[in-house]
Amino acid sequence: MSAQIGKPTGKKKAFVSELLGRSDYAIIGDIVEARTKVLDLGCGEGELLEWLAQTKGVDARGVEISGAKVQRAIARGVSVFQSDIDAGLADYPDHAFDYVILSQTLQETRHPREVLREMLRVGRRGIVAFPNFGHWRVRFSMLTSGGAPRTRLFPYEWYESPNIHFLTVRDFENLAALEGMKVERRYFLAGSRKVRTLPNLMAEVAVYLLSRE
Amino acid sequence: MIVTANTLGFDSLSLDNGATLAPVEVTYESYGELNAARSNAILVLHAFSGDAHAAGISPETGQPGWWDNMIGPGKAFDTNRYFVICSNVLGGCRGTTGPSSVNPATGCPYGMSFPVITVGDMVRLQRMLLDALGIERLLAVTGGSMGGMQALEWAVAYPRRVVSAIPIAATTRHSAQQIAFNEVGRQAIMADPNWNSGNYYGKELPGRGLAVARMVGHITYMSDDSMREKFGRRLRGKEAFGFDFEVDFEVENYLRYRGSQFVGRFDANSYLYITKAMDYFDLTNGQRSLAGALEAVEARFLVISFSSDWLYPSYQSQELVRALRSRNCDVAYVELQSNYGHDSFLVDVAEQASLVRGFLASTFEKLA
Numbered sequence: 001m002s003a004q005i006g007k008p009t010g011k012k013k014a015f016v017s018e019l020l021g022r023s024d025y026a027i028i029g030d031i032v033e034a035r036t037k038v039l040d041l042g043c044g045e046g047e048l049l050e051w052l053a054q055t056k057g058v059d060a061r062g063v064e065i066s067g068a069k070v071q072r073a074i075a076r077g078v079s080v081f082q083s084d085i086d087a088g089l090a091d092y093p094d095h096a097f098d099y100v101i102l103s104q105t106l107q108e109t110r111h112p113r114e115v116l117r118e119m120l121r122v123g124r125r126g127i128v129a130f131p132n133f134g135h136w137r138v139r140f141s142m143l144t145s146g147g148a149p150r151t152r153l154f155p156y157e158w159y160e161s162p163n164i165h166f167l168t169v170r171d172f173e174n175l176a177a178l179e180g181m182k183v184e185r186r187y188f189l190a191g192s193r194k195v196r197t198l199p200n201l202m203a204e205v206a207v208y209l210l211s212r213e
Numbered sequence: 214m215i216v217t218a219n220t221l222g223f224d225s226l227s228l229d230n231g232a233t234l235a236p237v238e239v240t241y242e243s244y245g246e247l248n249a250a251r252s253n254a255i256l257v258l259h260a261f262s263g264d265a266h267a268a269g270i271s272p273e274t275g276q277p278g279w280w281d282n283m284i285g286p287g288k289a290f291d292t293n294r295y296f297v298i299c300s301n302v303l304g305g306c307r308g309t310t311g312p313s314s315v316n317p318a319t320g321c322p323y324g325m326s327f328p329v330i331t332v333g334d335m336v337r338l339q340r341m342l343l344d345a346l347g348i349e350r351l352l353a354v355t356g357g358s359m360g361g362m363q364a365l366e367w368a369v370a371y372p373r374r375v376v377s378a379i380p381i382a383a384t385t386r387h388s389a390q391q392i393a394f395n396e397v398g399r400q401a402i403m404a405d406p407n408w409n410s411g412n413y414y415g416k417e418l419p420g421r422g423l424a425v426a427r428m429v430g431h432i433t434y435m436s437d438d439s440m441r442e443k444f445g446r447r448l449r450g451k452e453a454f455g456f457d458f459e460v461d462f463e464v465e466n467y468l469r470y471r472g473s474q475f476v477g478r479f480d481a482n483s484y485l486y487i488t489k490a491m492d493y494f495d496l497t498n499g500q501r502s503l504a505g506a507l508e509a510v511e512a513r514f515l516v517i518s519f520s521s522d523w524l525y526p527s528y529q530s531q532e533l534v535r536a537l538r539s540r541n542c543d544v545a546y547v548e549l550q551s552n553y554g555h556d557s558f559l560v561d562v563a564e565q566a567s568l569v570r571g572f573l574a575s576t577f578e579k580l581a
Contacts, residue, residue, distance in 0.1 A: 061543065070547040075567045077575025079513065081534055081546035091538040 020047050023192040024103055024129040027207045031127055031185070032056060036098035039063070039123060041085045041115070042105035046073030053078070061097075063088040086110050089118040097123040104205075106130045107163040113175065119210075120181060126210040134168030134200040135190075153204050169200040176210065185209040214285060216269035216278070218242050220308055223341050232328040236317065239342050240308025241265050241300035244284060245292030247348070252580055254348045255290055255573075256339065257299040258356030258363040260559075261487055262430075262479055264307035267299035268292075282562050289566035295352065295573070300342055302363075303335045304487050306480035313414060313480045323482075325411035330486060332359075332494040336366045340374075352577060354512075355379035355569075357558035358525060359487075362494050365533070368512045369496060375512040377576045379569060381558045382522050384529035385496040385503055385536075391524065394433050395488035398426030402481045411482050423481045424472030431471050436521040436554035440464060503536040513543035515572040517565060519557040520550045545572060 019025035025048050032038060034056040040049050043062030046069075053060040062080035064070045073080040081088070085102075086109055100123030102115065107130055109115045119126040131153045132138075141149035148158035156163070167175075169188070176183055188195035188203035195203045218240050225235035242265045247254060257267050259279065268284035270277055278299075284290040290297050301309035304327070312327035319326075343351070354364040354375055361383025368378040384391070405422025407413055435443075444464040448454070451461070460466045500506040514537055518530035527548045537544040549564050551557040558565060 059543070067547055067550065070545075071549075071564055071568060074515065074545045074547060075571035077571045077578070079543050079545040081516075081538070081544060082548060083546075091535045093539060093541055096541045 018192055020051060023189050024205050024207050025051075026192075027187050027189075028101060028103060028127055028129065029055075031209055032058060032099055032101075034058070037061075037096070038099045038101065039092075039097045040101040040103070041088070041119070042102065042108070043073060043078070043080055045069045046076055046078035046080055048101070048103065049073070049078045049080075050076055085115055089115070089122050092122040094121055095124055099123055099125050099127055101127045103127070103129045104131065107133075107165050107167060110164065112165050112167075113179070116175070116179065116181070116210075120212050124211065125184070126181075127207065128172075128210060129205060129207040130167060130172065131163075132169050132188075132200065132203045132206050133166040134170060135204050136201050137204075139201075169203055169206050172206065172208065176208070180213055181210045182213040183208055184211055214244070214269035215272050216242050216244065216266070217272060218265055218308060221342060221345055223338075223345075226303070226334065226338055226341070228328055228334045229331040230329055234303075234310065234328060237303070237310045237338065238308070238314075239300050239303075239310070239338055241298055241342060242267065242269075242278075243299075244268050244297045245295055247296040247346075251348060252350065252352060253295045253577065254343075254351050255295050255297045255353045255355065256343070256351050256367070257284065257290070257297055258339075258354065258360035258367075259299060259302065260356065260358035260360050261491065262427075262475070263360070264305065265299050265301040265309075266307075268297065279559065283566060283569070289562075289569040290355075290573070291570070294577070298343075298346070298348075300339055302359075302487065303338045304330045304483055304490060306483040309338070311480065312411065312482035312486055322414040324414065325482065327482070327486060329489060331490050332362055332366050333370065333498075335490065336363055336370055339363070339367075340371060343374075350374050350376060352580065353377045353379055353573060355381070356383075357381040358383060358555065359491055362491065365496055366494075368510050368514075369506060372509040372511045376580060377514065377572070378512045379515045379517070379572065380530075380533070381517045381565070382519055382525045382530075382555055383533075384525050385533050386494060387492050388529070392492045394429060394524070395492055397429050399485050399488060401425040401429070402484055405481075408481060411485075413481070418476060419481045420473070420476040423476050423479065423484060424469070426481075426484060427475040427479075428468040428472045431468060433524040434554055434556045436523065436552060438521060438552045439554055439556075442552065443467075503532065504539045507536055507540050507542065510537075510540065510542060513576060514545065515568060516544060516546040517558070517568060518546075518548045519554070519561075520548055521552050522555045522557060524555040 037059045040062045049060035052058045070082045100119040137151045138149045187207040188199040189205045220240045226237045266278045267280045268278040301307045304311045316323045354367040361380030364380045402422040405419035407417045408419035447463040449466040497506045518527040534546040551561045
């Protein structure tokens with residue numbers, strides 16, 4: 001998992017709680033119902049899955065490309081298999097899961113549109129969290145520096161970034177509409193604060209709950 | 214930890230080839246204590262040339278078990294928590310009935326009159342052992358190589374009795390390459406005049422043939438990297454080539470040593486029978502697809518392969534993982550990075566141990 005989610009400053013009051021140091025995890029933790037079947041794509045070391053299994057009794061599975069992370073996930077008792085996401089979903093039957101989670105990973109996949117389609121084939125619902133490339137800081141960074149933007153959410157030099165598909169809130173809404181995916185819920189975050197207006201400009205991270213109409 | 218082997222006898226065992234073996238004995242060791250709920254039993258299955266002595270120190274030989282680095286108090290298969298059983302396979306030569314056992318009908322060793330057996334037969338005998346021990350469900354079945362093949366057979370043949378399976382460096386069926394290496398070993402044995410159609414008991418052993426078979430085997434268990442690291446082109450006890458056909462290179466010496474050592478502890482006919490059983494093994498067994506064969510499986514899986522294992526390459530484990538996923542089975546999989554080739558599951562166990570420890574703990578927790 002590459003994109004860094006802002007840590008709470010401690011000064012401003014957080015409207016969204018954090019889970020494992022991440023506000024998108026807190027929202028995902030809220031969305032997922034107890035005793036469901038969950039697949040986390042790009043699950044890292046399985047922290048979220050472990051939390052969901054322990055607190056919500058979900059049947060938790062994960063996919064992760066890094067062997068070292070898979071090892072740590074399995075060692076903590078989470079069923080993770082080593083694969084890239086683009087290829088890892090094909091084997092599952094339709095609706096094998098209640099939720100398929102893609103947290104801060106969509107922008108790293110090679111074929112994000114295919115991944116979204118596969119998510120909603122394999123899962124009844126998809127939860128997608130991604131860093132918003134339309135945030136004003138990103139725009140400002142690019143405008144003033146003339147170089148590829150670097151912000152706390154996109155801290156990498158262009159040649160080191162794992163992010164290969166940059167997208168904004170608007171881009172995602174457009175693609176969801178194009179694909180006929182129903183947005184059941186949407187959440188916009190800046191740090192751990194909820195964003196209520198102009199999400200494409202103000203949100204650092206967006207979280208969507210999707211299903212097929 | 215000093216351990217002793219036990220042997221149990223059964224009236225008969227029906228075999229996949231239609232024959233019945235009667236009577237039949239099985240030798241096993243166990244470590245740790247079975248809990249009151251009988252829910253902490255783990256069956257460890259040995260690889261081709263292994264035996265029931267998986268852990269602890271044998272009072273007979275003073276040697277540690279073949280997986281002593283994985284099984285014991287505080288180890289991955291923690292005998293403070295789990296009850297671990299390992300039995301010698303059917304067709305073997307370390308206590309369980311095999312071609313070197315005496316056929317009660319003739320009073321002579323079976324030799325080549327021993328029926329051709331399968332991995333399914335091995336597992337059926339293990340099931341009889343567990344029945345006799347009063348163990349209905351296994352927390353885990355596990356093993357590397359042929360042990361992993363038996364673990365898979367267990368999960369498919371007795372789905373209700375297997376809570377989890379940990380096949381390591383294994384396959385759902387032998388490839389042409391794997392069959393080919395086994396065939397070279399068998400031909401080496403049968404080409405030895407001392408083999409004498411399997412009738413060599415009490416006479417000169419087919420030691421040359423068996424040693425050559427083992428030499429080939431050892432090459433397949435290592436990797437190019439591990440051989441380069443271990444031997445390179447170093448010469449054995451000399452500064453220059455001998456310009457003869459005695460040992461020049463370290464690697465030659467090593468293979469000769471391993472080959473001759475093997476002759477002292479393994480039966481040539483067991484080599485034939487067990488490699489044949491491995492070659493026949495095919496988990497799909499009459500089903501149209503591997504996924505179809507896994508239909509009844511209830512176990513959760515931890516599948517492990519090793520990057521430098523070219524004898525049981527990762528793609529074989531990945532085929533299994535894909536089929537399990539298509540059945541929506543609970544499966545964890547990782548390819549561990551190791552230079553030790555197929556032998557990795559025996560010698561390079563630190564990461565493997567942490568995986569197994571975590572997987573077992575969560576499986577045991579879910580069961581409770």
